[in-house]
Amino acid sequence: MSLADLHDGAPRFESAEAFLAWAERQPERWELVDGVARMMTGGSLNHSRIAGNAYFALRSRLGRGRYEAFGSDAAVILGPRRVAFPDVSVSCDAETGTSVAQPVVIVEVLSPSTESYDLGHKAAAYRRLPSLRHLVLVHQDRVAVQHFHREAEDQEFSLTEVNQVDGRLMLTAIAIEVTLLDLYAQVVLTD
Numbered sequence: 471m472s473l474a475d476l477h478d479g480a481p482r483f484e485s486a487e488a489f490l491a492w493a494e495r496q497p498e499r500w501e502l503v504d505g506v507a508r509m510m511t512g513g514s515l516n517h518s519r520i521a522g523n524a525y526f527a528l529r530s531r532l533g534r535g536r537y538e539a540f541g542s543d544a545a546v547i548l549g550p551r552r553v554a555f556p557d558v559s560v561s562c563d564a565e566t567g568t569s570v571a572q573p574v575v576i577v578e579v580l581s582p583s584t585e586s587y588d589l590g591h592k593a594a595a596y597r598r599l600p601s602l603r604h605l606v607l608v609h610q611d612r613v614a615v616q617h618f619h620r621e622a623e624d625q626e627f628s629l630t631e632v633n634q635v636d637g638r639l640m641l642t643a644i645a646i647e648v649t650l651l652d653l654y655a656q657v658v659l660t661d
Contacts, residue, residue: 481507486547490568493545493553503591505551516610517579519657521557524577524608527652528560528644537562537574537644545569546576548595556596560644572601574643579608593618597627603643613654615639 482505483489489502499510513521521542528539540559547553547569560575576596580588589607596605597618605618605627613635618627621642632639637650 485550486553489553490545494568501555502551502553511583513581516657517581520579520608520610520653523653523655524558527648528558531646540570546573552595554592574601575604575641576602577606579610604641606639608653612659613650615650
């Protein structure tokens with residue numbers, strides 16, 4: 471990368487692959503948005519708890535079967551100039567390298583500083599992935615989950631909102647049920 475690749479201090483990339491090769495060597499965590507590298511902010515303890523709970527719930531239920539759960543180190547390429555690192559992703563492909571090629575499930579824990587982007591442009595980019603069947607957006611400041619789901623690639627996503635601690639998410643594409651009690655275990659809510 472040359473000085474010409476920097477704009478306002480943010481590295482720019484013309485391909486997801488070039489970004490991933492660069493990001494792998496960085497001590498910080500980055501995402502690629504419209505060709506511009508954006509440093510990811512640190513998460514709160516609640517963010518870490520929910521992401522860990524989601525990963526554990528999925529990983530333990532999936533076992534050694536066809537599907538595999540990945541944590542936030544696994545990239546998802548959303549387009550030629552867009553790469554995200556969701557908190558949890560699930561794929562049925564034998565994945566290698568640094569990115570999940572065809573995620574079936576994506577879980578994102580919403581942070582106050584990035585919530586509008588996560589609910590807007592980022593969620594829309596996730597929903598354009600042909601392989602995706604479930605997008606789960608989890609609020610960390612209150613018990614509230616938005617679950618976008620569809621049965622097939624050619625269908626539109628439906629939205630189910632769950633805001634009771636005894637609520638359940640049916641991840642039909644991977645034949646798993648996750649409770650909000652699982653997701654919010656040990657989470658400290660101020661209300």
